[in-house]
Amino acid sequence: MSEAPRSEAPSAVPPASVVLVSGGSRGLGLAIVTDLLAAGLKVAAFARTVTPELTALGEKYPDHLHYGSVDVNDSAAGQAFVRDVENALGPIDALVNNAAIGQDSLHVHTSAEHLAEIIQTNLTSPLILTRFVLRRMLAKGLKGRIVNITSICAQRGYPGLVAYSATKGGMDAATRSLARELGGRILANAVAPGFFASEMSAVLGQTQLDQIVRRTPTGHLTEPEDVLPVVRMLLLENTNLNGQVLVIDGAASI
Ligand SMILES: NC(=O)c1ccc[n+]([C@@H]2O[C@H](COP(=O)([O-])OP(=O)(O)OC[C@H]3O[C@@H](n4cnc5c(N)ncnc54)[C@H](OP(=O)(O)O)[C@@H]3O)[C@@H](O)[C@H]2O)c1
Structure with a gap:
């Protein structure tokens, strides 16, 4: 009996080679930039303020790191930076949307202006940057990868983080629809x-941190180092993971 004809599988998405990381100046973003450079990738990073740590990485990896001062909410500056990156490192084939601002205010005490700033920075601007980078990737016929850094706050409630949680839930939802829209x-x-x-979570007091640790089966808070291998996998490995939200919290939220 002859085998049923199989539809031709689309070829796999190759590992990323030039990755743009927003908010790569400190915290998790800086850790991601450092990790990807160590893995041999070309990396572009921006934030509003370039830190000494980012400058030091630029000196260590002059041919592999391009960085600059850009406000993610200034889309013209972001687009100019993307063009500069392409001239310096080659076409971007991966984007890590990491830049975000936190919140530490009850919803009833959060001004409309502050709400708008959180939504602009954490949701609207990353979507505009994603759109711009995607258009260039698609125009060049590139395959690629997008990793959105969201938060457990999108899935579980936390006081003082209403608007922030809404933006992270928005990015989770956008991730799923992007995966469908981009057809693999x-x-x-x-x-x-x-x-x-x-710096973002510095608003949490020791009592709150102790409470989270007590609720965490693995017995410790998440470290940026716990997140790095997962981001690296999503950028480099062939896993067929697409449209997923991977929670890294030691099952604190389960
Ligand atoms: N810390 C946590 O507990 C936690 C938990 C879950 C998820 N996350 C998420 O993880 C990611 C990294 O957080 P983090 O804790 O590492 O935060 P962080 O230390 O405050 O770093 C945030 C980064 O984003 C940049 N950034 C903020 N606003 C920006 C803007 N308008 N334009 C350009 N860059 C901007 C910051 O640089 P400048 O301020 O100089 O611009 C910095 O590089 C965020 O998406 C956050 O929501 C954090």
């Missing part, structure tokens, strides 16, 4: 960490 040519996934120590 560009893989889109999200990584949702639990709380980790950074």
